[in-house]
Amino acid sequence: LTTVREIFRDREKYLNKEIQVGGWVRSNRDSKAFGFLVLHDGTFFETLQIVYHDTMANFQELTKINVGAAVIVKGTLVPTPEAKQPFEIQAEEISIEGASTPDYPLQKKRHSLEYMRTITHLRPRTNTFQAVFRVRSLIAYAIHKFFQERDFVYVHTPLITGSDCEGAGEMFQVTTLDLNNPPKNPDGSIDYSKDFFGKETNLTVSGQLNGETFAQAFRNIYTFGPTFRAENSNTTRHAAEFWMIEPEIAFADLKDDMILAESMLKYVINYVLEHAPEEMNFFNSFVDKGLIERLKHVANSDFGHVTYTEAIEILEKHNDKFEYKVSWGVDLQTEHERYLTEEVFKKPVFVTDYPKEIKAFYMKLNDDEKTVAAMDCLVPGIGEIIGGSQREDSYEKLLARMNELGLKEEDYGFYLDLRKYGSTRHAGFGLGFERCVMYLTGMGNIRDVLPFPRTVGTCEL
Ligand code: 4AD
Numbered sequence: 001l002t003t004v005r006e007i008f009r010d011r012e013k014y015l016n017k018e019i020q021v022g023g024w025v026r027s028n029r030d031s032k033a034f035g036f037l038v039l040h041d042g043t044f045f046e047t048l049q050i051v052y053h054d055t056m057a058n059f060q061e062l063t064k065i066n067v068g069a070a071v072i073v074k075g076t077l078v079p080t081p082e083a084k085q086p087f088e089i090q091a092e093e094i095s096i097e098g099a100s101t102p103d104y105p106l107q108k109k110r111h112s113l114e115y116m117r118t119i120t121h122l123r124p125r126t127n128t129f130q131a132v133f134r135v136r137s138l139i140a141y142a143i144h145k146f147f148q149e150r151d152f153v154y155v156h157t158p159l160i161t162g163s164d165c166e167g168a169g170e171m172f173q174v175t176t177l178d179l180n181n182p183p184k185n186p187d188g189s190i191d192y193s194k195d196f197f198g199k200e201t202n203l204t205v206s207g208q209l210n211g212e213t214f215a216q217a218f219r220n221i222y223t224f225g226p227t228f229r230a231e232n233s234n235t236t237r238h239a240a241e242f243w244m245i246e247p248e249i250a251f252a253d254l255k256d257d258m259i260l261a262e263s264m265l266k267y268v269i270n271y272v273l274e275h276a277p278e279e280m281n282f283f284n285s286f287v288d289k290g291l292i293e294r295l296k297h298v299a300n301s302d303f304g305h306v307t308y309t310e311a312i313e314i315l316e317k318h319n320d321k322f323e324y325k326v327s328w329g330v331d332l333q334t335e336h337e338r339y340l341t342e343e344v345f346k347k348p349v350f351v352t353d354y355p356k357e358i359k360a361f362y363m364k365l366n367d368d369e370k371t372v373a374a375m376d377c378l379v380p381g382i383g384e385i386i387g388g389s390q391r392e393d394s395y396e397k398l399l400a401r402m403n404e405l406g407l408k409e410e411d412y413g414f415y416l417d418l419r420k421y422g423s424t425r426h427a428g429f430g431l432g433f434e435r436c437v438m439y440l441t442g443m444g445n446i447r448d449v450l451p452f453p454r455t456v457g458t459c460e461l
């Protein structure tokens, strides 16, 4: 079968030739002597019009083809200079590969995104989700390409782990114990030594700690895999299962980390604009007007920089606008992040040097001993898209912080070892992959950029 992508990309090769295509019917209408099928074959954003005539033996059958059916068409590709589409196929033969019933849930009208979430198995067939998931695939490829071109080693970090990287306690437990009748310790608590791994385990919230062990061997590494968080946040930007990209760089500090993050985002923007023009035009017209201009501007200008302390000073002046009032020490909420990036900077901005109390144990303590060398990258429309930091590389300071927070030395012995045997200055960050897809497509809900979203209360298919 010739693909619609080949036809559109290499049209001279196929015009006025006999070809065969296969695809799914988007619409079917007929008048007495002829009919039109609109076909989408999944390889390209555009559809192809098929003209069939009553000279064909199965004409009556063809007029009854329902939307959603799969067909194979043999015919000649002819130019149609006066029509919207540059060409169509004059069919000689059409065979029905798989019929469809009249109750097909995707009829030729605009369906709401909410409705589409109830049919996650069929929504990839629509224009919106064709565009979303092809762009998602391209972004993943572009991210790999960016890091591989710079000789970063791709590390596969485990999904089942015994540690809690972020220390937020938002983990899904993994157990084979019968929790209705679990083995008990003398004090009544569950005896996890009888569990599969001989201890309590969970799905990973981040591959960073494992990633750091490889950075202390390869220098520059990245992870790219699923992460899990049992956050009870029912928002448009939180999922229970999401993908994260976590580079880690040795002999590097927070500045190097931000330079890497900024060049990665710009690279990915340029890649997608170049390689998915049809999809990006669709988003630009139907999802987020002005998206392309904005992304081009972001790719060609510097990101903003502000310290947490400066950001608080700015935000405090606008406390009347916020549901949650800010003051030094509070964590920034989405409303504050969006205000900073949308109203104050009007572009992506790095917020740095957060109070140590609101950040994870592994971040490097600054000289003021109150803040840590952290950075969050905020973007308009979403807020935080990247969270990163320079890591505490002093054995003594890390141990002291772990003790303060009550982290057990036996669980993090490997992590302390990295500070004992040839410790280096090092830094890294985590890019939330779905938030990146949202940013590049203009889609407003994380549920619509995940093929099969898992959020509070929802785990279908
Ligand atoms: O800021 P976070 O929690 O950072 C880490 O996990 C670090 N270990 C990263 C590192 O330094 N290697 O998460 C990183 C990013 C966030 O900025 C956000 O984009 C995304 O992951 N993220 C989520 N995306 C979707 N749903 C959720 N529940 C998310 N939680 C975090």
Ligand code: MG
Binding pocket: 376, 384, 386, 387
């Ligand atoms: Mg964060």
